[in-house]
Amino acid sequence: MGFNIKSYLASKRELVDRKLDSLLKYSPKSITPLEESIRYSALSGGKRLRPILMIAANEAFGGKDEKVLPIACALEMIHTYSLIHDDLPCMDDDSLRRGVPTNHNVYGEAVAVLAGDALLTDAFNIMIKEGLESGLRPKILTEIVSDISSAAGSGGMIRGQAIDLALEGVNDVSVDQVEKMHSLKTGAMIEVAISVGAKIGGANDKQLKKLSVFAKALGLSFQIVDDVLDIEGGSDMGKEVGADARNRKTTYPELVGLKKSKRKAEVLTKKALKSIKDFNDKATPLREIALYLTDRKF
Amino acid sequence: MGFNIKSYLASKRELVDRKLDSLLKYSPKSITPLEESIRYSALSGGKRLRPILMIAANEAFGGKDEKVLPIACALEMIHTYSLIHDDLPCMDDDSLRRGVPTNHNVYGEAVAVLAGDALLTDAFNIMIKEGLESGLRPKILTEIVSDISSAAGSGGMIRGQAIDLALEGVNDVSVDQVEKMHSLKTGAMIEVAISVGAKIGGANDKQLKKLSVFAKALGLSFQIVDDVLDIEGGSDMGKEVGADARNRKTTYPELVGLKKSKRKAEVLTKKALKSIKDFNDKATPLREIALYLTDRKF
Numbered sequence: 001m002g003f004n005i006k007s008y009l010a011s012k013r014e015l016v017d018r019k020l021d022s023l024l025k026y027s028p029k030s031i032t033p034l035e036e037s038i039r040y041s042a043l044s045g046g047k048r049l050r051p052i053l054m055i056a057a058n059e060a061f062g063g064k065d066e067k068v069l070p071i072a073c074a075l076e077m078i079h080t081y082s083l084i085h086d087d088l089p090c091m092d093d094d095s096l097r098r099g100v101p102t103n104h105n106v107y108g109e110a111v112a113v114l115a116g117d118a119l120l121t122d123a124f125n126i127m128i129k130e131g132l133e134s135g136l137r138p139k140i141l142t143e144i145v146s147d148i149s150s151a152a153g154s155g156g157m158i159r160g161q162a163i164d165l166a167l168e169g170v171n172d173v174s175v176d177q178v179e180k181m182h183s184l185k186t187g188a189m190i191e192v193a194i195s196v197g198a199k200i201g202g203a204n205d206k207q208l209k210k211l212s213v214f215a216k217a218l219g220l221s222f223q224i225v226d227d228v229l230d231i232e233g234g235s236d237m238g239k240e241v242g243a244d245a246r247n248r249k250t251t252y253p254e255l256v257g258l259k260k261s262k263r264k265a266e267v268l269t270k271k272a273l274k275s276i277k278d279f280n281d282k283a284t285p286l287r288e289i290a291l292y293l294t295d296r297k298f
Numbered sequence: 299m300g301f302n303i304k305s306y307l308a309s310k311r312e313l314v315d316r317k318l319d320s321l322l323k324y325s326p327k328s329i330t331p332l333e334e335s336i337r338y339s340a341l342s343g344g345k346r347l348r349p350i351l352m353i354a355a356n357e358a359f360g361g362k363d364e365k366v367l368p369i370a371c372a373l374e375m376i377h378t379y380s381l382i383h384d385d386l387p388c389m390d391d392d393s394l395r396r397g398v399p400t401n402h403n404v405y406g407e408a409v410a411v412l413a414g415d416a417l418l419t420d421a422f423n424i425m426i427k428e429g430l431e432s433g434l435r436p437k438i439l440t441e442i443v444s445d446i447s448s449a450a451g452s453g454g455m456i457r458g459q460a461i462d463l464a465l466e467g468v469n470d471v472s473v474d475q476v477e478k479m480h481s482l483k484t485g486a487m488i489e490v491a492i493s494v495g496a497k498i499g500g501a502n503d504k505q506l507k508k509l510s511v512f513a514k515a516l517g518l519s520f521q522i523v524d525d526v527l528d529i530e531g532g533s534d535m536g537k538e539v540g541a542d543a544r545n546r547k548t549t550y551p552e553l554v555g556l557k558k559s560k561r562k563a564e565v566l567t568k569k570a571l572k573s574i575k576d577f578n579d580k581a582t583p584l585r586e587i588a589l590y591l592t593d594r595k596f
Contacts, residue, residue, distance in 0.1 A: 026452075032460040034452065085415060090407035109388035113411065114460050117383060117418065118452035124422050125447035128440050138436035142426050145443055149423035154324075154332065154416035162330040162412050 057197030070130030151192035160185025187219035355495030368428030449490035458483025485517035
């Protein structure tokens with residue numbers, strides 16, 4: 001009874017997609033393209049990495065998927081808003097995302113800004129309303145809103161994006177700066193996906209600490225692999241290949257080379273796995289996701 | 299011992315300004331202009347109408363200012379984010395706000411988008427963390443997050459802004475459409491300011507219902523007066539005079555005339571006051587704010 005990571009990812013992705021689709025239902029008679037634009041980006045088939053990590057972390061402590069699913073979807077909505085805004089002409093000016101035209105290319109900039117704003121705002125609404133519905137108590141819900149807003153806000157993901165922009169075109173960017181930027185821009189949301197999932201599953205403080213090491217290593221490894229793929233042309237996110245170079249972004253492979261980058265990703269993955277080595281079999285999906293993310297070719 | 303509305307507004311505004319200033323403290327060594335840009339817009343001296351309404355609604359039921367203040371500031375942060383994004387070139391393309399250059403005119407569009415995103419995200423963080431600190435229980439906090447995200451989200455303020463954009467340049471806009479747009483774009487946040495303040499103060503369902511009538515009437519009256527001032531040149535928000543006409547927005551005065559608009563604002567104010575006529579003296583500030591907003595000349 002071997003564990004099949006691909007079918008695990010596919011089944012959880014479907015779970016998330018279906019729930020997101022039901023959460024983002026709107027009255028069809030709207031006179032604005034806002035609702036269509038929200039659905040366009042939210043349901044355009046991402047990997048759903050963050051929600052799946054949350055589900056797997058919850059599962060590692062015996063938690064049921066249904067309980068964590070609304071929070072997982074809310075986190076994916078926040079991730080999706082960040083992609084819509086990052087793609088804007090005034091930011092990274094990307095024309096492709098997840099293999100299709102970016103939101104602003106289809107609906108215009110104004111609607112894209114609003115669709116992002118709506119996904120972010122509605123995510124907090126869904127956390128509370130759907131979270132209560134799925135049996136989460138107010139106390140843990142306040143903790144979840146606090147953790148996720150902290151990871152996404154001016155001390156987390158948004159700060160990472162601001163640093164990313166500030167470093168654009170700068171010539172002497174250091175490895176430390178790139179790592180710091182990634183730990184905020186991508187890492188914070190990956191970490192909170194895992195910690196919130198584990199909390200809902202009932203993890204204790206000691207286990208959460210180990211998972212924090214796991215998540216930090218995994219988050220950086222994930223980003224390094226992404227940067228490698230941007231150069232080698234796997235175009236992981238369905239983005240244009242070489243977009244980083246066009247935007248004059250300093251990437252990890254550029255600083256230390258492709259070979260060392262790949263090696264670094266492997267070392268980080270080992271570190272991640274080691275940190276949760278005493279977790280039981282229920283953590284298998286979490287371990288397998290870590291391995292899979294380093295090995296992926298797309 | 300007459301009630302002085304001007305000194306009441308000034309003292310509550312100062313309370314809000316001071317608290318916002320302390321909530322938005324950042325490490326001074328940031329390499330990005332994000333933090334400065336957040337403070338620029340959040341501390342540039344708005345009227346603080348929404349937080350003051352929340353404070354006054356709380357006071358109407360004997361609540362202490364300190365208990366409601368963090369939530370009031372969080373609501374003002376959400377209002378501020380909406381102004382930053384509404385002013386963007388792709389939206390209303392405004393150059394002045396609250397009498398000073400708009401955020402994107404000072405910091406550029408990318409930073410302005412991020413500053414708005416950060417204010418919105420951090421607002422939810424502050425609601426929880428500072429709300430717990432000021433003695434609010436998790437149960438009411440979840441209700442507050444739910445109410446405010448609902449008012450600000452795709453079924454509230456953002457939907458109002460999307461409708462506003464969709465109606466731009468349309469020739470046969472009806473009074474109903476303009477009222478619907480205002481009730482979402484401006485009304486929803488004014489209503490939630492009042493209902494959340496009253497809930498924290500301990501209002502019962504019957505009182506909340508009366509306040510809902512009060513808030514809906516006040517919200518529309520406020521917006522009509524704003525539209526009148528945009529034409530007559532009071533420039534209430536420190537915006538360019540005539541900005542609505544430039545953006546080809548259909549306003550209330552344009553549809554029914556200036557005189558009828560002013561009359562409508564007065565009728566709405568009377569309706570608002572009537573709805574809370576059996577509230578006791580503690581509701582004096584709330585009543586006086588309603589009167590003041592209709593009479594203002596700036």
